[in-house]
Amino acid sequence: MSGASMKQIKTRIRSVESTRQITKAMELVATSKLRKAKQRAENTRPYHEVLAQAISSLQAGAADAPTVYAAQREVKRTCYVVIAGDRGLAGGYNANLFRMVKGMTEGQDYCVLPVGKKSMEHFQRLGAELVSTYFGVTGTVGVSDCAQMAKLLCDGFAEGKYDRVIVAYTRFQSMLSQVPTTEELLPLHLTEAKTNAGALVEGSAEALIAKIVPQYVSGILFAALCEAAASEHGARRTAMNSANKNASEIIDTLVLHYNRARQAVITQEITEIVSGAEAL
Numbered sequence: 622m623s624g625a626s627m628k629q630i631k632t633r634i635r636s637v638e639s640t641r642q643i644t645k646a647m648e649l650v651a652t653s654k655l656r657k658a659k660q661r662a663e664n665t666r667p668y669h670e671v672l673a674q675a676i677s678s679l680q681a682g683a684a685d686a687p688t689v690y691a692a693q694r695e696v697k698r699t700c701y702v703v704i705a706g707d708r709g710l711a712g713g714y715n716a717n718l719f720r721m722v723k724g725m726t727e728g729q730d731y732c733v734l735p736v737g738k739k740s741m742e743h744f745q746r747l748g749a750e751l752v753s754t755y756f757g758v759t760g761t762v763g764v765s766d767c768a769q770m771a772k773l774l775c776d777g778f779a780e781g782k783y784d785r786v787i788v789a790y791t792r793f794q795s796m797l798s799q800v801p802t803t804e805e806l807l808p809l810h811l812t813e814a815k816t817n818a819g820a821l822v823e824g825s826a827e828a829l830i831a832k833i834v835p836q837y838v839s840g841i842l843f844a845a846l847c848e849a850a851a852s853e854h855g856a857r858r859t860a861m862n863s864a865n866k867n868a869s870e871i872i873d874t875l876v877l878h879y880n881r882a883r884q885a886v887i888t889q890e891i892t893e894i895v896s897g898a899e900a901l
Contacts, residue, residue, distance in 0.1 A: 627886070630879045634872055641868035647710065648861035651854045655796070658851035662793055665844040688830045689779050691809040699731045700752060700774065700783040702806070702842065704790040704849045705740035707759050712863075714791060714799065714856035715739045721801040722789050732783060734770065736762060736846070752777070759850070764843055771839035778807045786838075790845040791852035797859060799852035804845070806838050 703722055705715045732750040735741045737759040744751060753773060756762055774786050786807040791799045 627879060627882045630875055630882065634875045634879070637868050637871050637875065641865055641872070644861045644864040644868065648858055648865060651858035651861060655851060655854040655858055658847065658854050659793065662844070662847040662851045665840075665847045668840045668844060688809070688834065690775065690807055690830070690834045693808055694784050696784045697730060698783040699726075699729060699785045699787060700734060700777065701726065701731055702734045702736065702770070702774070702786065702788040702845075703740045703744070704759065704788065704845055705735075705737040705743070706849075706853045707738040709739070710860060711853055711857040712860040714853055715743075718789060718791055718801045719743055721803070725787075725789075725803070734774070736770075737849075759846065759853075762846060764839075767839045767842040767846065768835070770842055771835045774806065775835045775838060788842060788845050790849040791856075792848050793851035793855060796855055799856050804841065806841060809834065809837075 701722060703718070705718055709715070732752050733740075733744045734752040734756070735744050735754070736756045738757055741751075741754060741757045753770075756766060756770060777783055778786055785805065787803050787805050789801070789803045792802045793799055
């Protein structure tokens with residue numbers, strides 16, 4: 622009985638050690654990808670700030686011709702762009718984002734543009750109306766795809782299909798902190814331009830704004846994708862690190878049980894030998 626117990630413990634130890642090797646490899650991969658993703662996220666942050674200032678400057682010079690993208694109207698329907706991951710094993714990365722979106726959409730008329738496999742599966746399971754299913758894999762979405770998404774969203778807003786567009790993603794703060802957040806893409810909230818308020822514009826300011834706004838929305842979407850990618854790698858690295866620690870603790874406990882079982886077997890054998898000697 623004791624021998625069978627020892628065999629089971631050894632099998633369990635080998636199984637946990639194999640799992641630990643996998644999680645360790647995944648942690649190293651996530652750490653490697655995180656460095657590049659973090660740098661890319663930091664580089665994209667200033668883009669939409671500069672472009673927003675340019676749009677405000679143009680609108681300041683054409684106050685008599687407001688853009689349709691800045692029109693404030695009653696919100697009857699909202700379009701959510703939800704950027705999630707393609708895979709699991711990242712702790713609460715996807716679950717926290719979906720929980721936040723659920724709280725925002727409850728009781729609302731809304732549609733969803735899912736980005737990422739997990740986002741696609743989640744909202745298909747809920748039966749939500751999907752604007753597009755083309756961007757189902759986050760890893761393959763690039764700058765040109767963001768431009769397509771921006772055009773799709775801007776056209777839908779201009780045509781009145783929805784009255785507000787919100788992007789939901791996870792913002793990267795640090796290796797250990799990733800925060801689900803939202804940002805309103807449309808309508809634009811123009812601020813008074815601090816510089817170039819009286820700048821001269823060649824051609825129609827309204828036409829220029831109509832061309833720049835999709836680029837602006839595309840820039841925000843790409844920045845959100847970069848933030849989400851960095852957050853996913855950070856969350857996966859943290860989850861795998863915790864898995865490694867848990868596996869090590871389990872192995873230590875199993876080794877302790879194995880040694881106790883082995884000691885019990887040896888003690889029993891010694892007792893049997895001594896008893897046999899005394900009988901002789």
